[in-house]
């Protein structure tokens with residue numbers, strides 16, 4: 001009998017894994033509980049995703065060419081989106097997930113993946129295979145349905161029912177909340193090709209607040225770590241207050257929130273099972289970025305799986321984990337350090353904002369973000385950056401610390 005793979009979750013990660021498996025001719029089933037409502041998301045995607053996953057640019061609402069960083073004390077720094085070698089590929093793509101995810105899912109189905117509308121409820125894994133149970137949304141209390149497969153891929157997000165059914169503990173989670181706001185054209189012009197990032201305990205003691213432009217609206221949101229998630233709504237209100245008159249005349253289109261995993265899982269592959277994207281905890285918090293990482297991990301997991309479908313043991317499938325950390329471990333470690341260093345307290349947020357005015361920092365940041373590689377920094381560049389950072393650290397050293405305001 002032909003080997004089959006069941007993927008739970010047909011969002012960015014699951015759909016990319018399905019396309020990769022179908023390209024290798026493997027029978028693939030996508031089980032997804034929600035086919036209409038979009039995943040709450042800021043929708044910022046690096047250009048690398050469009051090349052690497054062969055995605056048309058027509059899915060992009062806007063190309064952001066300029067980032068405005070605002071510090072807790074209201075210092076404004078404008079950062080052009082440009083890498084070391086400026087080119088037409090210098091941008092941050094803004095997408096709406098209802099458009100982006102549907103396209104990826106439709107492509108997987110056109111490639112031959114079978115899409116099943118249902119909610120995973122149970123999982124049994126034996127030497128002989130995987131047996132998953134699910135409920136269909138049209139009959140949630142009716143009898144459970146079954147899917148048999150050789151391997152299961154959990155692409156089911158931050159709460160990952162697959163991970164839970166595998167017996168894994170929940171990961172620590174942050175919450176991100178945002179509003180989609182329709183603006184009159186004269187106000188929308190302000191966000192033509194600009195995205196804003198706001199730092200400060202009043203908007204986010206742990207991460208940052210954002211205003212991202214979409215084709216006819218902006219999304220205004222904040223991220224809050226586990227100890228501040230109860231205050232998420234109040235922090236979002238503060239974020240809107242900081243944007244002030246820029247939001248005048250705006251109307252609320254949608255308020256949405258969802259969890260973000262705080263850290264990667266120690267193990268991402270098991271006997272006949274793999275976890276990708278948010279289910280594996282693969283979000284980078286410095287930028288709150290998870291779309292690219294979900295797609296990349298979906299692709300990498302599927303590629304490793306195609307080599308081991310005859311013997312999908314934990315030992316074989318963990319080649320995915322090893323490959324992942326070999327490729328991205330250094331970048332991930334650096335970004336974790338940057339998050340700790342830059343968002344640790346408001347004084348550091350001021351230093352972080354000033355650091356964003358340094359041309360070398362700008363180039364290195366966008367090389368890494370846009371092209372997903374650690375850009376090399378020659379020693380002279382490192383000396384210049386270190387000098388600027390030290391000056392800024394000294395200048396802000398005596399700033400009083402504010403309590404979290406909500």
Ligand SMILES: Cc1cc2nc3c(=O)[nH]c(=O)nc-3n(C[C@H](O)[C@H](O)[C@H](O)COP(=O)(O)OP(=O)(O)OC[C@H]3O[C@@H](n4cnc5c(N)ncnc54)[C@H](O)[C@@H]3O)c2cc1C
Nearest residue numbers: 009011013033041042043044120156157176277278290291
């Ligand atoms: C408010 C907010 C803003 C964000 N902004 C950005 C941003 O600007 N850029 C960025 O890169 N990242 C951003 N992220 C993170 C990004 O949304 C996630 O990292 C990304 O969506 C992860 O993709 P995924 O495929 O792993 O999981 P998800 O996109 O979470 O998809 C999981 C899928 O699994 C399905 N599912 C869950 N349970 C079941 C079940 N029992 N049965 C069947 N199906 C199930 C869900 O319906 C869903 O479709 C943001 C997140 C939030 C919450």
